[in-house]
Amino acid sequence: MPDNFTLAHQLAHRTYRAFRPEPLPEATINTLFEVARWTATSSAMQASSILNITDPNLKAQIAQICNQSYVAKAPLLLIFIVDQYRNNAITNDIGHPIETAGLPSRFFQAFTDACITAQNVVNAAESMGLGTCYLGSILNDIPQLVQALKLPQLTFPVVGLMVGLPDQDPGQRPRMDKSLRIFDNTYTVFDDYAQAIADYDVICEAYYRQRDPKIETPTFSGQLVKRLSAANPRRELILDFLRAQGFSLPERADD
Amino acid sequence: MPDNFTLAHQLAHRTYRAFRPEPLPEATINTLFEVARWTATSSAMQASSILNITDPNLKAQIAQICNQSYVAKAPLLLIFIVDQYRNNAITNDIGHPIETAGLPSRFFQAFTDACITAQNVVNAAESMGLGTCYLGSILNDIPQLVQALKLPQLTFPVVGLMVGLPDQDPGQRPRMDKSLRIFDNTYTVFDDYAQAIADYDVICEAYYRQRDPKIETPTFSGQLVKRLSAANPRRELILDFLRAQGFSLPERADD
Structure with a gap:
């Protein structure tokens, strides 16, 4: 089977939840952000953004939303978001308001962009010997997260990511064939x-x-x-929260 | 700035739409699939799948859905899908039916899994000197695609991907700061x-x-x-198509 440095890391992928406490070097963080910036993007629209959570109080609040105490200790904690706010604001501010940035197709384009950006950052981090852990659990309480991160209309949280130097040696969990x-x-x-x-x-x-x-x-x-x-009724209200963030998801196509 | 083989490819990312016609070696394709298999997955549920489109007629039909003739010529054409069908069927067939695989949170978990799997494959492909192009345009006609790919209930198309040996030298499109x-x-x-x-x-x-x-x-x-x-009204019907695929997206939380 073909093998190279990238593949070797990918095929050895595992999730880390415990990290050495020291913060990551600035140059490492900047490299991750450069990789994020160069990720493929639908129609070149770059409709996703990243919040780098450095404030310990905010980390603790997100850990509580996730119901995972280790999140508060993540050396680097990133939240990837759908961002149609920026593009909508650009069209407004240049005097050509379009008002379509909240359509369903725009939401899914941006959601996809945010996810693939997150994975690109994961691959970059792993190539530098860092460990990562995705946090789907940030969606446990979307309204609280929206408020804590001051997310404007036409933005929406997608997934969180912890990055750091591993301080554990978890096994590689088997995958189905x-x-x-x-x-x-x-x-x-x-x-x-x-x-x-x-x-x-x-x-x-x-x-x-x-x-x-x-x-x-x-x-x-x-x-x-x-x-x-396992039921978390609040996580099933996502369409309501999407509408609250200004996305025009019709109840029926013919409404 | 830190540099290594993986980062060098990531920072040089560009989109290729023209490929040399020869098919990819079997070993290369298998490596991409191994990488896909080892991608991070929400709660270890592995609720996404990949369709490898090898039939020229099906490629041509997808090219027509995408409205991009070059799609028919992709040496490797993959469709990444949300797949809660398999997990739902497992719980049924082992005699513990759960019936929650169609909830909104399950859809978004699986959608995220599908996207990060796609980007992991992109990084693997680029590490082997291959070029890639995402195809959001597969969503132009979801019902037709669902029928063509025989997608069962609780599955849903997410994104397409072309992979091949580049036969062009496109520039690297600038990104915003x-x-x-x-x-x-x-x-x-x-x-x-x-x-x-x-x-x-x-x-x-x-x-x-x-x-x-x-x-x-x-x-x-x-x-x-x-x-x-640019308007494509059919792309805005995604919620209707999701409901048609068995995902229980309530019109209102209190319905």
């Missing part, structure tokens, strides 16, 4: 997913039991049942 | 965006005029007005 996730041409539906996932369940069980012999739910399918059963 | 896109702690609103974007407009004008002396709209702000004015 390619045959379950990558298909030729059209989507492949399996006859029996219990059977299709059985081998992966065995692999996961061995991995998790080695890490914690007392683990109650070591299989992928068991963990899946648990995760899909 | 970091100060406009990366902020400390809270969102920075500028007093006057016409002024804030003025320097970048000058940079873009020089770049685009050098590529095409007759270009009509060489500034970023001018292109922005044009792009935000």
